[in-house]
Structure formats: C-alpha cells, structure tokens
Amino acid sequence: MIDFQKIIQDIHASMSNIEVRGKIASYIPELAFIDKKKLGIHLIDQEGNNYFTGDSKEAFSIQSISKVLSLAMAFPIMGDNLWKRVDVEPSGDPFNHLSLLELENGIPRNPLINAGALVIADILVSNLENPKEDFLNYVRNIANDQTINFDKKIAYSEKETGFKNYAAANLLKSYGNIKNKVDDVLDFYFHQCSLQMSCKQLVNAFYIFMNKGMCQLNKSYLTVKQTKRINAIMLTCGFYDEAGEFAFEVGLPGKSGVGGGIVALLPNKFCVTTWSPGLNQKGNSKLGMLALEQLTTKTGLSIF
C-alpha cells in the first residue's frame, strides 16, 4: 500500500529550502502580489481519501487550468462538432502565440492554448443563458463546493493588460471562428481565468477526469469517451511548449496555469494539485513540476 501522505510530506519538506523558485507572472498586474514561498500539495484517490500538506487550502488564481473546465462544459453541448472549430494537436508554442493561428486560418491548434480557449468561451457564451454565472455554477457543482468564486479584481486587471488576448480574439473573429462580440467573449474568458481555487477544491473538480466523467456524488458530467479525449488533450497540450517535458518527467495528463497551479491525474487512481507561484521560462510552476516528477518517481505510478 502506497503511503501518499508520507510521500507528499517528504516532497514538501525537500522543497522548503529551495531558493530558486522561478518568476511570478506579473503581466497580469494583480498576480504579482503573491508570496513566492507558498507551496501546497493535495491528492485525492478514487475512493475519496484525501492527502495534503503545506498551503493546500489557500485559494489562488487558477488561470489556464480553467481551460479544461470550460472545455468539459462545452464538449457535451457541441459533441464532436466541437472539433470543427478547434483542433487537437500540440502547438509546440507558448500559450499566447499567434502566428500559427493565422497560418491555419483561424482554427486554433487545441483548446488549451489561449486561442483555443477563446473559441470554447465563444461557444459557451452562445449556448448558456447567463454565461459567467452558469459556468461558475458548473464548477461549483462538479467540485461540490458552493464557495468557489471569481476574483473580479484579477479579471479586471487582465482586461486592462490582456492585449495579446484581444489580438487573438480579433484574429479569430476575422476568420469567423468567434460568433459573439469580441468583448463579451473576452469578458467571459478573463472571468473564467480569475477563478480562485485551492489545491483541495481543484482536486475535487478534476476528480471527474480521473473517474470516467463522474463526480464524487456519482453524478455523470462526461461520457467515458469524452473523458478519455479530454485527458488525451491534457497529456499532449496541457503544458504548451513543455508538454513533451511534462510527459517525459512526470508521465500524467495535467494542466498548468500562470497562477502557479498544476493539476495532474492518473485515470481511476488519483488526482493531485500542486501550487507554487514561481514559474519557469515556459510559464509552468517550477517547483510544481519538480514535485510531480518526484511523486510519480516515488510512487512508481504514471500512465506509462
């Protein structure tokens, strides 16, 4: 029997003295205030046992991790028609890169880069009655936690400075791959990225991807096939131009965000979130990647 609690505590302890922790994302001004020393880990197994350490209960900005949640909400609405508007290939590019989008006529490489997430946001704005509220409720329901919320300050901070996202959305619009007003889609996108969640709340939400689409209350949100597809996209596209490195070092499907969170999972076994706000050069949490590499090494568990 694997002692998850001891393993994550040992990993946490081995990292407490590391000085070089990467850089905090400051291109969204509100994100810059976070303490670089924060480090949390929370793991939940399929039976619902919880193992946690450090700052695992403190909420942080989930940023791009939200792209998996919006995809999960849009996929059952659109079915496989979704893939006419966004592809499923790794981009090999940074999350906010634009040149491929132009080259490929406004069809984003995948739903986990910004351009792809903007198309998903457009789909949700088209299909939901009260888009931001309905999306928030969806996240609250899959996580079984009604306290989850947007951080409006962070959403507005990104609205003021998100010039690349404005560029991507306008480019998509010029190709007809955004149907709503660009401002409405960006407003939705900045809010979804501003969700504040702790490591614990994130493992509760991502439990559905580990558990064939079913949440802890046994309600089904995705079919088994849809769940497999989303996990495949996380594995190949969840870390932008570092997706190869993450598969190589960690060996799990997962998703990172510039708030310093990473969620990763082993289907039918466990789901884990790490949070350390310092990022490496590719925009992924430096210590988070290291911690997850140690986790899969020490437990001998990965999809490979």
Ligand SMILES: NC(=O)CC[C@H](N)C(=O)O
């Ligand atoms: N990689 C990220 O977490 C980026 C999300 C951020 N909101 C952006 O669009 O730039």
